[in-house]
Amino acid sequence: MSDAREQRRRATPDDDATARRLACTEFRRPLLVEAGAGTGKTTTLVQRIVCWAVGPGWDLSAAWLAGQGGTVDDERIAGRVLERVVAITFTEAAAAEMARRTGAMLGGLARGERPRHLPEGVLPGDAEDVARRARALAGVIDRLVVRTIHGFCRRLLSRHAIEAGLAPGFAVDADLSRISALAHELVAERAPELLADDDAVSRLDALFAHGIDLEDIERALVALTAADEPAERLLRPDEQAAVDTLRSALLDAGRALDEVVAPLREARGGRRVKDELAARELADLLEALGTVRPDAPDAFERIVAAASACETLPGCLATWSSRPDRMSGTARKALGEQALARLPEPALRFRGLLDDVRRLRPDLARAARELLAPLLEELELRVAHAGLAGFDTLLARTAELLSDARIAAEVRGRIDQLLVDEVQDTDALQYEIVRRLALDGADESRPGLFVVGDPKQSIYAFRGADLAAYDEFRELIVEEGGARHRLCVNFRSRRRILDEVERLLAPVMRERKGVQPGFEPLHAGRTDGAAPGEVEYWVCWQADENGRAAPENTRAAEAVELEARTIARDIRDRHGAGTPWSAFAILLRSGSDIDVYLQALRDEDVPYAVTRDRNYFRRREVIDAAALVRAVVDPSDSLALVATLRSVAGGLPDAALLPLWDENLPAIASRIGPDDPAALDAALAAVRRAAARVDALAPGIPGIERLGHWPSGVSAALTHLAELRTSFRVDPPEVFVEKLRALSLLEPLEGSRYLGAFRLANLERLFDDVLAALGDERADPETLLRTLRRSVAELLEAEEARPEAAAREAVTVTTIHGAKGLGFDHVYVAQLQHGRRARGGADGSTRVRRRARCRGVELFGEPDAGALLARLQERDAADAERARLLYVATTRAKERLVLCATPHGGNAGRDESLLGAIRPVLDDEPLDARWKEARAAGTSVVHDGPRSWRFPALDRRTPRRTPARTARPDREPPVDAWLESADRLAAARRAAAAHERRPVGAPLSEEAHALLREQLAARDESDSGLPEVVAPDDAERVARAAGTLVHRALERLPLGEPLHRALAREIARLPQAATALGLPDPIAERAADRAAELLERFAGGPLGALFERIAPHVVGREVPLVVPPAPQDASGPVGYRAGVIDLLYRDPDSGDLVVADYKTDETPDARALDRRATAYAPQVGAYRDALERLAAPGRTVRAELWFLAAGERREIAR
Known part of the structure; x- marks a missing residue:
C-alpha cells in the first residue's frame, strides 16, 4: 500500500499493535511512528532501546569485541551497546525521563520481570540470558546517550571544534x-x-x-x-528565489481576485465608484509586478513600490473581504450574486499579502x-x-559540519541506533542534521533510524516547528526504503473524552499538506474500570435584569472573572470530597489573565503551582535579590540601594525616603565598604536623624505606627551591606554568596509568605546564577551587573524555578504549551474565547526566520523577501495551529474534561480564538434554549447525552470571597510566644550542629568492625584479617597485605579457565604485586608467601571446588555498593554507607543471589572460627540487606563468609 493511501486510511488497533511490534524488531529500515496523544510514545521509545540492547545490539557488539581480541565480558559488551545508541529528545526533562525509564525497564528484566505492554516474542528466547544481559546493561546505564538536539550537537562539535570553526573548549552562552x-x-x-x-x-x-x-x-x-x-x-539579503516566490504569490493571489472583480472595471454609475478604481488599481498592480525581473538588483524594492502605489485598493479590500454587502449598488450589480459570494475568500488572501508588502520600508x-x-x-x-x-550556532555549525562526507561517515560509524522524539516540533535545520546522520551514505553504513512524533500535536510554530519540513522528511523516509506507522490506542483518557475530541476536531482538522495534518481518531485503551468519563461545557454569560442570557452584554473581563471563580470553587469542593490537589489542572492559552485565576484560587484557599511561568524577572523576590547584588557589587547604584532598603531585608517605609535623601544617604552609602570604615557610622547616624524627623511627622502619616522598628531594619541592612562589600572584595565566590544568603534573610522572610516554597526556589536559582557568573573566569562583575539590570528593567522572559514537591500538593496552572506531555484527572480548558497573542509579526525586533522553503533576515521589524515569506508561512501555520492546540488541551484529561467556552454575540470579522476554531461544530448548539431549560429547572446544569452544559451565572451559591491576607496584627505576639519560639530555634540550632558533625559517608561494615574490636579486646586475641582494627606491627602489616593480594588475585581469575592453572599464574605474580604495594622488601616477601599459602589452600579445598562450580553463575566480583543510611541511624552518616562485595553469585540450585565475603583470618580452632563468624556477621548481613532492598525486591538474598585459611563456608542467619 502506498504511503499516500496509508495516510488516508484510518488507523486501527491492529495497526497500532503492528507499529509497536516493529518498534521492537525492525532495526535496519527507517521507521516513522506517528503517536497520537496518550498512546505511550515514550514507552515505545524505551522498549525499542531495551529490545535492541538485550537482543541484536548485544550480539553485534559481542561479535565486534570478539573480533578485536582480548577478554570479552558482559560489562564491556553492555557499555559498547549503550554508547552506540543515541536518543534525541525535545527537552532535558524528557531526556532524563527516558534514561530513567530505560534503566527501570532493564532493572525489571534483570529481576525476571516482564515489562508491561511489551509485545509478545520480541525478546530473545532464553529468559536467563536476557536477565544476565539486562543486569550488565543496567550497571552501565550512564553510557546511554540521551540528549536534547542542542546537547547532542554540543557534544559533536566539541569533538570537531576546529573543523566547525569554533574554539576548542568553547562555551555555550545560554x-x-x-x-x-x-x-x-x-x-x-x-x-x-x-x-x-x-x-x-x-x-x-x-x-x-x-x-x-x-x-x-x-x-x-x-x-x-x-x-x-x-x-x-x-x-x-534578497536572494532571487525568495523575490521570485514573493512576486509569484502576489501575482497568483491577485489574479485569483481579478477573476472575480474584473467586471467592476466596466461598472458605470453616475460617477466613477471607488470599487471600479480599486479594480483598475489591481489590474495596474498585476501589470507592474509582471514586469519585475526577480534577478534585478532592485527587484524587491520595485515590488514594494508597486504595492505602495495603490491608494484605493487597500480600503476596498477590507470591504470585499468582510462585508461585500456594503459595496455600492452599482458595484454589486456589476458583479452579480455568484461573484459577490465568491469575493471574500480571494480578497482576504490578497489583502493579507498586500498589507504586509505595503508596510515595508526598504530604505x-x-x-x-x-x-x-x-x-x-x-x-x-x-x-x-x-x-x-549560542544555541542556534550549535545547530547551524553541526549541519555544516555534517556536510563533510568524511566527518559524517565517522559520526555515523559511532552510532548503531538513532532515535528522535517529538520530531513534529523540529525545524528544517534539525531535520537536515538527522538526514545527514541517518539517511545519507551507503545503506550498510547508516544507523537504524526511529523517529516518533505526532503532527496533530505540533504547536511550536513560533519556535520554528515546521510542518512543511515534517512532511518533506516523512516523504524522504519512505523514499529511502522506510515506513510510516501509527499508534492510535490511547491509554490516558476515558472513551467519552476521546469521542468528544473527535466530534470537535474531526470536522475542522482537515489535511493541508505542509500546514495541517488530517485528524486521526483515538481508540480507548484503558481497562481500569468502566466509567466512560465526563465532558462539560461551561458558558460564562451574564444574565440581564430579567434573568435571560445576555451574551452581547457580557464583557470579556466579566466572563474571565466568573470562569476563574467557578473553577476555583469546583476544585475546592471536589478536593473536599477526596480528590487530591494534584489531580487538577487549569490550562490557559496564554498568561495574559493568569492573575485572575490565581487570585480566585487564593480566595478559595486552593494551593497552586504555576508551571513554565516565564515571569521570573517580574517576581518581587527576584527583583529584591537582584537589587541587593547590584547594591553590593556597584556602590554607586542608588536605585539598587533604594530597592534593597525597601525590600523585606530593610523594611524602609516610603515616608522615610525623603528624610534619608535629605541626609545625603546615597552618597554616604556609596562609600560604605573596606576602603572607608567611617562611612558606615555616618550612614547609621543619618538613619537616626531621619528617624527623628519621621517621628515628628508621625501623626500625619497613616500606618507609620505599625512600622516603628524600621530604623533597626535599615541600620541592619546597611551594616550587612558593609560586610558583604568586604566579602565581595576578599572572599571566594562561594563564601560571598553564602554570606549574601545568610545576612540578607531574604530566604526565610520570603519563605514564610504565601507560596513560600516557590519564592525560595526562585531565590535559590538567582543565587546559583550569581555564583556561576562570579565563578566563571570568562565573565566579570560588570557582565553580571549588566545582565541583572537588563533582565529586571526589560522584564525579560525567563522560566520560574519550581520546588520539586510542588506538583504533589498543588493544582497545576499552566499554558497549553506547558501541559504538553502531561495528564490530569480533571482538566479545565479556560479562555477558549480568547484570541491568540501575536507572535512572529512585525514587532520591531531582529531575527533570522527559517522555514522549509525559505529563510531570511528581519532587521528592526523590516524583513527581506525570504523573511517576509517565512512570516507569511508562520501566520498561516498559526491559524492552523489553533485546532492542534485544542487537540493537545483536550487530550490531557483522564477522567473529566471541562471546556470553558463563552461565545459572544455579534462576533464579526476574523476570529482567532480557540473557540473560533471549533465554531462550525458549536454553532449548532442551542445554547440559549439550554440556558432557559436550566433556569426553568432552578439549576445551572443541563445534561445532553454524553456531555453537560453549565451556566455559572445561574448558580444559586455564589463563590465565596475571602478577604485578602494582611500583615497587620491587632497586637504584638505575647512575650511567652517569643520565648517559646527562641527555645525552638535554639533546639534547632543544636540539632543542626549535631547534624553538621556527622560524616557524609561511612562503611557498611562499621558495626562489624566495632563488634570484632570488642571481642578481640575481651579475649585478648590477635586479629590479622580485619583492616584498621589494631595498630599495625609487622605481623599485622603482613596480614593486611596478604589479604589485599588474595582479594586481587581472586578478582582477576578468569571464570572459564581451570582453577589450578589460573591460580598458578596468579601465584607467580604475587612477588611483583606485593612490591607494587610499596612495602619494605621483607614485609612484601612475607606477604607474598602468606598469600600464596592461602591461595594454595583455597585451590585444594572445598571452597575452590565450590568456586569452580558457581563460576558460570557469578554476577560480579568486588562489586561496589552504595546505599542511603537507615532512617533510624541518627548518629551515623548523613549521605550514604558504602562497601564492596567480594563475590556475588546466583545459587545454581535455588537461583538465590548470594553475597560472599572472603576472610583470611588464621584461627586456632572451630570455636575461634565461630566467634569470628559472629563478629563478621553484621558486615556481610548489611551487604545482604542492602542488596535485597535495592537490587532484588521480593527476592531472596543470602549471605556467606568464606574463611580461606580454614577452607570453611559459614552462612549468616537473619
Whole structure:
C-alpha cells in the first residue's frame, strides 16, 4: 500500500499493535511512528532501546569485541551497546525521563520481570540470558546517550571544534549575556567613529527617525550573532528565489481576485465608484509586478513600490473581504450574486499579502544592513575569540559540519541506533542534521533510524516547528526504503473524552499538506474500570435584569472573572470530597489573565503551582535579590540601594525616603565598604536623624505606627551591606554568596509568605546564577551587573524555578504549551474565547526566520523577501495551529474534561480564538434554549447525552470571597510566644550542629568492625584479617597485605579457565604485586608467601571446588555498593554507607543471589572460627540487606563468609 493511501486510511488497533511490534524488531529500515496523544510514545521509545540492547545490539557488539581480541565480558559488551545508541529528545526533562525509564525497564528484566505492554516474542528466547544481559546493561546505564538536539550537537562539535570553526573548549552562552556584553563594548567603542563618518551618520539618522537607538542596535547584533547569521549574507539579503516566490504569490493571489472583480472595471454609475478604481488599481498592480525581473538588483524594492502605489485598493479590500454587502449598488450589480459570494475568500488572501508588502520600508532596511554588517563582522571575531556560541550556532555549525562526507561517515560509524522524539516540533535545520546522520551514505553504513512524533500535536510554530519540513522528511523516509506507522490506542483518557475530541476536531482538522495534518481518531485503551468519563461545557454569560442570557452584554473581563471563580470553587469542593490537589489542572492559552485565576484560587484557599511561568524577572523576590547584588557589587547604584532598603531585608517605609535623601544617604552609602570604615557610622547616624524627623511627622502619616522598628531594619541592612562589600572584595565566590544568603534573610522572610516554597526556589536559582557568573573566569562583575539590570528593567522572559514537591500538593496552572506531555484527572480548558497573542509579526525586533522553503533576515521589524515569506508561512501555520492546540488541551484529561467556552454575540470579522476554531461544530448548539431549560429547572446544569452544559451565572451559591491576607496584627505576639519560639530555634540550632558533625559517608561494615574490636579486646586475641582494627606491627602489616593480594588475585581469575592453572599464574605474580604495594622488601616477601599459602589452600579445598562450580553463575566480583543510611541511624552518616562485595553469585540450585565475603583470618580452632563468624556477621548481613532492598525486591538474598585459611563456608542467619 502506498504511503499516500496509508495516510488516508484510518488507523486501527491492529495497526497500532503492528507499529509497536516493529518498534521492537525492525532495526535496519527507517521507521516513522506517528503517536497520537496518550498512546505511550515514550514507552515505545524505551522498549525499542531495551529490545535492541538485550537482543541484536548485544550480539553485534559481542561479535565486534570478539573480533578485536582480548577478554570479552558482559560489562564491556553492555557499555559498547549503550554508547552506540543515541536518543534525541525535545527537552532535558524528557531526556532524563527516558534514561530513567530505560534503566527501570532493564532493572525489571534483570529481576525476571516482564515489562508491561511489551509485545509478545520480541525478546530473545532464553529468559536467563536476557536477565544476565539486562543486569550488565543496567550497571552501565550512564553510557546511554540521551540528549536534547542542542546537547547532542554540543557534544559533536566539541569533538570537531576546529573543523566547525569554533574554539576548542568553547562555551555555550545560554542566556546570551556574554555575547550581549561584547556587543555593548563594541558599540561603545565604535560610536565615536560612527559619529565621525558622514555615511554612518546618515544611516543612524534613518534608524533614529524610526525610534531605533543604540541599545536596539546592540540587541540586533546579539540576535544575528546568536542565530549564526554571517555578516556577508546580511549585505545580499534578497536572494532571487525568495523575490521570485514573493512576486509569484502576489501575482497568483491577485489574479485569483481579478477573476472575480474584473467586471467592476466596466461598472458605470453616475460617477466613477471607488470599487471600479480599486479594480483598475489591481489590474495596474498585476501589470507592474509582471514586469519585475526577480534577478534585478532592485527587484524587491520595485515590488514594494508597486504595492505602495495603490491608494484605493487597500480600503476596498477590507470591504470585499468582510462585508461585500456594503459595496455600492452599482458595484454589486456589476458583479452579480455568484461573484459577490465568491469575493471574500480571494480578497482576504490578497489583502493579507498586500498589507504586509505595503508596510515595508526598504530604505530603513538598507540603512540597517549597511550599518550593522561591519559591526556584525567584528562582533563575530570577538565572540569567536571569547570561545562563545549560542544555541542556534550549535545547530547551524553541526549541519555544516555534517556536510563533510568524511566527518559524517565517522559520526555515523559511532552510532548503531538513532532515535528522535517529538520530531513534529523540529525545524528544517534539525531535520537536515538527522538526514545527514541517518539517511545519507551507503545503506550498510547508516544507523537504524526511529523517529516518533505526532503532527496533530505540533504547536511550536513560533519556535520554528515546521510542518512543511515534517512532511518533506516523512516523504524522504519512505523514499529511502522506510515506513510510516501509527499508534492510535490511547491509554490516558476515558472513551467519552476521546469521542468528544473527535466530534470537535474531526470536522475542522482537515489535511493541508505542509500546514495541517488530517485528524486521526483515538481508540480507548484503558481497562481500569468502566466509567466512560465526563465532558462539560461551561458558558460564562451574564444574565440581564430579567434573568435571560445576555451574551452581547457580557464583557470579556466579566466572563474571565466568573470562569476563574467557578473553577476555583469546583476544585475546592471536589478536593473536599477526596480528590487530591494534584489531580487538577487549569490550562490557559496564554498568561495574559493568569492573575485572575490565581487570585480566585487564593480566595478559595486552593494551593497552586504555576508551571513554565516565564515571569521570573517580574517576581518581587527576584527583583529584591537582584537589587541587593547590584547594591553590593556597584556602590554607586542608588536605585539598587533604594530597592534593597525597601525590600523585606530593610523594611524602609516610603515616608522615610525623603528624610534619608535629605541626609545625603546615597552618597554616604556609596562609600560604605573596606576602603572607608567611617562611612558606615555616618550612614547609621543619618538613619537616626531621619528617624527623628519621621517621628515628628508621625501623626500625619497613616500606618507609620505599625512600622516603628524600621530604623533597626535599615541600620541592619546597611551594616550587612558593609560586610558583604568586604566579602565581595576578599572572599571566594562561594563564601560571598553564602554570606549574601545568610545576612540578607531574604530566604526565610520570603519563605514564610504565601507560596513560600516557590519564592525560595526562585531565590535559590538567582543565587546559583550569581555564583556561576562570579565563578566563571570568562565573565566579570560588570557582565553580571549588566545582565541583572537588563533582565529586571526589560522584564525579560525567563522560566520560574519550581520546588520539586510542588506538583504533589498543588493544582497545576499552566499554558497549553506547558501541559504538553502531561495528564490530569480533571482538566479545565479556560479562555477558549480568547484570541491568540501575536507572535512572529512585525514587532520591531531582529531575527533570522527559517522555514522549509525559505529563510531570511528581519532587521528592526523590516524583513527581506525570504523573511517576509517565512512570516507569511508562520501566520498561516498559526491559524492552523489553533485546532492542534485544542487537540493537545483536550487530550490531557483522564477522567473529566471541562471546556470553558463563552461565545459572544455579534462576533464579526476574523476570529482567532480557540473557540473560533471549533465554531462550525458549536454553532449548532442551542445554547440559549439550554440556558432557559436550566433556569426553568432552578439549576445551572443541563445534561445532553454524553456531555453537560453549565451556566455559572445561574448558580444559586455564589463563590465565596475571602478577604485578602494582611500583615497587620491587632497586637504584638505575647512575650511567652517569643520565648517559646527562641527555645525552638535554639533546639534547632543544636540539632543542626549535631547534624553538621556527622560524616557524609561511612562503611557498611562499621558495626562489624566495632563488634570484632570488642571481642578481640575481651579475649585478648590477635586479629590479622580485619583492616584498621589494631595498630599495625609487622605481623599485622603482613596480614593486611596478604589479604589485599588474595582479594586481587581472586578478582582477576578468569571464570572459564581451570582453577589450578589460573591460580598458578596468579601465584607467580604475587612477588611483583606485593612490591607494587610499596612495602619494605621483607614485609612484601612475607606477604607474598602468606598469600600464596592461602591461595594454595583455597585451590585444594572445598571452597575452590565450590568456586569452580558457581563460576558460570557469578554476577560480579568486588562489586561496589552504595546505599542511603537507615532512617533510624541518627548518629551515623548523613549521605550514604558504602562497601564492596567480594563475590556475588546466583545459587545454581535455588537461583538465590548470594553475597560472599572472603576472610583470611588464621584461627586456632572451630570455636575461634565461630566467634569470628559472629563478629563478621553484621558486615556481610548489611551487604545482604542492602542488596535485597535495592537490587532484588521480593527476592531472596543470602549471605556467606568464606574463611580461606580454614577452607570453611559459614552462612549468616537473619
